Amino acid sequence: MTVGLIHFLVVSSLLFSFGLYAIITRKNAIMVLMGIELILNAANINFVAFSRFGNFGYSGHLIALFVIVLAAAEAAIALAIVLNIYKNLSTVNVDEIDNLRE
């Protein structure tokens, strides 16, 4: 069986599952962010794969590009928030952050 659409979709499903696993099990907020990045990469693989095998033109590539840009903005904002939380509460473990104010 030669490599086709299904192979890429299986790889992206596995990446998505690993990202979800990281989000559920990790305590550190930065590890949760890494899980989110894995999920965004899985979505991007899907977009580009459908663009290649579905003959939809190049819209899939552009959506993947937009997702990458949004991921960069999201990482910057999220890390600023995490740094602030660390400054105020001295921890970045998401299960210990349960106060809205110090």
Add this chain to the structure above:
Amino acid sequence: MNTYDIIFYLFSALTVISAAFVVTNRNIVHAAFYLLFTFFGVAGLYVLLAADFIAIVQLIVYVGGILILLIFGVMLTNKITNVEIRTDTINIVPAIIGIGLFAGALISAVVNASWKINPQEKVIPTTEILGTLLIQEYLLIFELLGIILLIALIGAASIARK
């Protein structure tokens, strides 16, 4: 099995195995470095999908930008004097069961679905096409993304230096 298949299996193995290390490694810095290999593998998959521009953007933005940001985040939120930067995990057993079921369902759905496959015949460089699309059909989204990036930059700077 031709060369394309072999390269595909190499890159997908690199991606999936290093993603598994990312989510199971207890040392955050090691996890961040495994994430580097995951992003490289995904860039390789983009090349195999004839998306050369997206692959380069993936390398520049993810490996050069987001990963560095994440590593800075690790270093700024842990005591660097500690040699071991570790993180705990919770809910492992229910997570493994739930995610295993979820991944099984997802993969079986993907494999069993009857996709209408109509691949592009010829593989051409995509940079020029994407540039043309970006300033014609997707001009509004392009400008909005510029504004979003500017807002994110200002917001991140003002949040972080409070």
